[in-house]
Amino acid sequence: MALIDPQTQEQPAMATIDQSPFDTAALAAGYRGDVLTPGHPDYDRARQAFNVTADQRPAAVAFPTDEDDVVALVAFARRQGLQLAAQATGHNALPLGDLSGTMLVKTTRMKGVEIDAAARIARVRAGAIWEDVTGPACALGLACLHGSSPDVGIVGYSLGGGMGWYARRFGMAANHVTAIELVTADGRLVRATHDHEPELFWALRGGGGNFGIVTALEFRLFPVPEVYAGALFFDWERAAEVLHAWHELLPGLPDEITSVGRLLQVPPMPEIPEPIGGRSFVVIEAAYLGTQVGGEALLAPLRALGPEIDTFAMLPPAGLAELHMDPRDPMPVISGHELLDELPGDAIDALLAVTGPGSGSPLVSVELRHTGGSLARPADHHGARDTLAGSLCLFALGVPFDEAGAVAVHGALAAVADAVAPYAAGCYLNFVEHECDTARAFDEDSWRRLTAVKAAYDPTDLFRGNHPVGARR
Ligand SMILES: Cc1cc2nc3c(=O)[nH]c(=O)nc-3n(C[C@H](O)[C@H](O)[C@H](O)COP(=O)(O)OP(=O)(O)OC[C@H]3O[C@@H](n4cnc5c(N)ncnc54)[C@H](O)[C@@H]3O)c2cc1C
Incomplete structure (x- = not known):
């Protein structure tokens, strides 16, 4: 039996190994x-x-x-x-x-996707990544609630909540999961749904990998033949002007549009061609569930600023895969994140002072995702990660290649955290890439309920989720 290479998904020849201290x-x-x-x-x-x-x-x-x-x-x-x-x-x-x-x-060897187009439900095995399903669903006129990266795992993303390109319209992906199959600590293969093991089903949808090993997941698809989506790139010397203009638009935008305001210092990399590779920009990205005419009207004030590059067009949903330009190859990343309440204009300036032109910031990307809309409203039959607090989701990252680089990135992230501290509204665990106080991501009732489900289903803490619920073993 061969091993799938975790990097390339290829299968180098290899035998089963036994050099272990275990039996x-x-x-x-x-x-x-x-x-x-x-x-x-x-x-x-x-x-x-x-x-x-x-x-x-x-x-x-x-x-x-x-x-x-x-x-x-x-x-x-x-x-x-x-x-x-x-x-x-x-x-x-x-x-x-x-x-x-x-x-x-x-779970890389547990691949597989099935789509029931009539029921608009996809079933994926544990190792599936988003691009395994977005293309086949798109060919049937259906869209998935994927996020910015085509190679993020569907199970990990959905167990953490899942905030994607249609998030302001449809809310968290976890609230559209219809069934989760997993092996629990007592060795049972369980199918959790609204009607069967409902507490476990609730906890899994936001409580992460703390309750068992998920083997398959089923979720709703949406009839979306096309989306108006793309990015506007401006020279980053215009960061203040462009970010303020975007920020001022946000309160008037309908739920059908989910957008991101972003500072991008693109390192020179062979896989990122000119004119983007090696340059710094302020970028506005968006996906709009509507017509080209409607999307153009919503974005008109930003277009009027004269972007250097404008990629907006009507796209099939699978065309969103590269919109955020997330890296596909493994790389060293150190990141910081915060959910933010409504920001006054001078908070944008405070953020730019530590990340924008003239700041000397080593951060490759500093993004504000517009949340609110359906992300702020409780969903029917929701899971543990039902809504997100605040109206913006900040995510910033650096790519350090040595110790000095790591120190610089940590320092820059600390400056970002200080700049937005007055507006901190909590955290969303999918975007937390370090050990944290997981309880901070939930309200008190949800946290109590999550720890109760953990105690009932995994009392010896057999399953180590990346963000633990209850005390570590
Ligand atoms: C480049 C990039 C872009 C991203 N974009 C978005 C985005 O747009 N929206 C968003 O919401 N998030 C986004 N994320 C965050 C992402 O959703 C989380 O990092 C998520 O946990 C990744 O899942 P994974 O399976 O790929 O990662 P992994 O590290 O493999 O898994 C993360 C955790 O999920 C759990 N898990 C995974 N598989 C199983 C299983 N079979 N059974 C039980 N538990 C399991 C485990 O606790 C595991 O530690 C992004 C992250 C990156 C790095």
């Missing part, structure tokens, strides 16, 4: 995947996450092939006294720490 023979009996332990030549490659700043050193890395393999891993981990941490891509690996005493369960 992996006991696992092999009913297990068809691979398990790699430290010392194997491919262990380092197997343990690597998308964010290469994460130095995961798990006791073993398992690559299950199906639900039965996951059941076998759960039984094995319990016998061996190990914790289990599920991971698809490692886009949010940093908060997990070094993973000692933990078996990392990579």
Whole structure:
């Protein structure tokens, strides 16, 4: 059985390994995947996450092939006294720490997507990433509630909440998940829905990977043949003018448009061609669920400023994949995030003073995503991550290639946090890439309910989510 390379998804020839301090023979009996332990030549490659700043050193890395393999891993981990941490891509690996005493369960071999076009429901297996489903759904005239990156894992994104390009219209993706199949700590393969295991179903949709290993997920699709979407690029010396103009538009925008105001200092990289690679911009990105005429009217005040590059057009939903220009290759990322209340104009200036032209900021991207709309209204049958506080979601990141770079990025992120501190409204865990007080992301009732579900379904903390619910083992 071959191992899928976590970087390329290719399958280098490789045999099942047993160099472990565990009795992996006991696992092999009913297990068809691979398990790699430290010392194997491919262990380092197997343990690597998308964010290469994460130095995961798990006791073993398992690559299950199906639900039965996951059941076998759960039984094995319990016998061996190990914790289990599920991971698809490692886009949010940093908060997990070094993973000692933990078996990392990579779901990359559990691929597969089915679409029921009539019911407008997609079913994906645990290792599916967004681009596995956006194209096939788009071919059927349907859109998914994906986010900015085509290669983020659907399960990790949805268990954290999921805020995408249509978020102001449809709210969190987690509220449109209709079924979750997972293996729980007692070794059962459970199908959680509104009607079956409803508390567990509620907790999973926002409470993350703390309750079991998800093997499959089902979610709603939306009839969207086309979207008016794109980006306006302006020279970054115009950052104040453009960001203020965008910010002033926000209160008047309908829920059908979700937009981002962003400072971008693009490093010179072969995969980012001119005229964008190696330059700095202020960028407005948006997706509008409506007509070209309607979208043009909404964006007219920004267009009137004369962007250097204008990519807005009617696109099929799959065309949004590259809109945010998220990197596909693994890279070192250090980021900061905050949900923000309504900002006065001088808060934009305070943010620009530490990130914009003349600031010397090393941050590659500083973005404000417009939230509110359906993200602020409780949804029917919602999960634990129902709404987001505030009206903007700040996410800033740097890409350090050495220790000095990391120090500079940390310093710049601290300056950003100080600049927006008066408007801090909480946090959204999908965008938190470090250990944090998870309780801060929920209201008191939801937090109490989440910890109760954790105690009921995983009393020994077998499952190590990236953002824990309750005390770590
Ligand atoms: C470039 C980039 C762009 C992003 N854009 C957006 C965006 O637009 N909107 C948004 O909401 N978020 C966005 N995110 C955040 C992203 O949704 C989270 O990082 C999410 O956790 C990634 O899921 P993953 O499976 O790819 O990552 P992983 O690191 O593999 O998984 C993250 C966590 O999810 C849980 N998990 C994953 N698979 C399973 C499973 N099978 N069973 C149980 N638990 C599991 C685990 O707790 C795991 O630690 C972005 C992140 C990056 C790096």
